[in-house]
Amino acid sequence: MPVASNGGVACYYERDGGGDGDSVVFVGDAGYGAWQWGWQHAAVAGPFESVVTDVRGAGRSDAPPGPYAISDLVSDFTTVLSDAGLRSTSVVGAGLGGLVGLEAARTTSRVDRLVCLGSGASGSGVDLDSLYAPPTDREGVERTTKAALSAEFVDEHPDAVREIVEWRTAEDADPAAWEAQAAAARGYALDAPYEVTTPTLVVHGTDDAAWPVEGARTLTEDLPRGEFVGVDGAGHLAHVERSKRVNDELLAFLEE
Numbered sequence: 001m002p003v004a005s006n007g008g009v010a011c012y013y014e015r016d017g018g019g020d021g022d023s024v025v026f027v028g029d030a031g032y033g034a035w036q037w038g039w040q041h042a043a044v045a046g047p048f049e050s051v052v053t054d055v056r057g058a059g060r061s062d063a064p065p066g067p068y069a070i071s072d073l074v075s076d077f078t079t080v081l082s083d084a085g086l087r088s089t090s091v092v093g094a095g096l097g098g099l100v101g102l103e104a105a106r107t108t109s110r111v112d113r114l115v116c117l118g119s120g121a122s123g124s125g126v127d128l129d130s131l132y133a134p135p136t137d138r139e140g141v142e143r144t145t146k147a148a149l150s151a152e153f154v155d156e157h158p159d160a161v162r163e164i165v166e167w168r169t170a171e172d173a174d175p176a177a178w179e180a181q182a183a184a185a186r187g188y189a190l191d192a193p194y195e196v197t198t199p200t201l202v203v204h205g206t207d208d209a210a211w212p213v214e215g216a217r218t219l220t221e222d223l224p225r226g227e228f229v230g231v232d233g234a235g236h237l238a239h240v241e242r243s244k245r246v247n248d249e250l251l252a253f254l255e256e
Contacts, residue, residue, distance in 0.1 A: 002084065018048075027055065043251060057178065066176065096184065117239050124189060126185065150235045201250070
């Protein structure tokens, strides 16, 4: 599988699909492995090429000592694009990945369209701790998985919750790497949203307890070409528990 090297840091990614469309690069949330894109990858990989990345510190990418900065993760992102032969691409970022997408759109010419899932303009004041537990702490992983979902989804889909827990214990970042990723999120603020002229779709669960929906609405209002979609009753992982709704919005936006 492809691995791009950014200053000695190995950045893992996978490519699939192609169709007649452009590429869509997925940039993940703090702590989570590539499992988080299982609900979007299949939908995108038909009409588009899907490129799923492992953020440094998680999955099969290297986990150098932290703390990390958003600029480090933007550099990883552009390194992957260059390695894959992509001049520019659409980007889908979740949480931390949304911040990476925003900064990449602000500082480079390599983001054609941007989708921010469960993200905002800043990681300051976000309750990241409620979403993470060490992969070796199964009870903690189960507790934090439920915290990222709505109570309704947890009650109605216990098998899905158990499956996510299994994936998290296998793929998520260890505590040191998660702290390094969380530092990148907490230390970032998009000070000049007017500089992000890329068309941007902001999708957010209205019951997201970790990344408050008010921040997503404010981000959308401040972006020159922002569009907001609220997913009623969904938690932080709205793209998991309401995947059909989110995928419909995602594909319609990417195909515009």
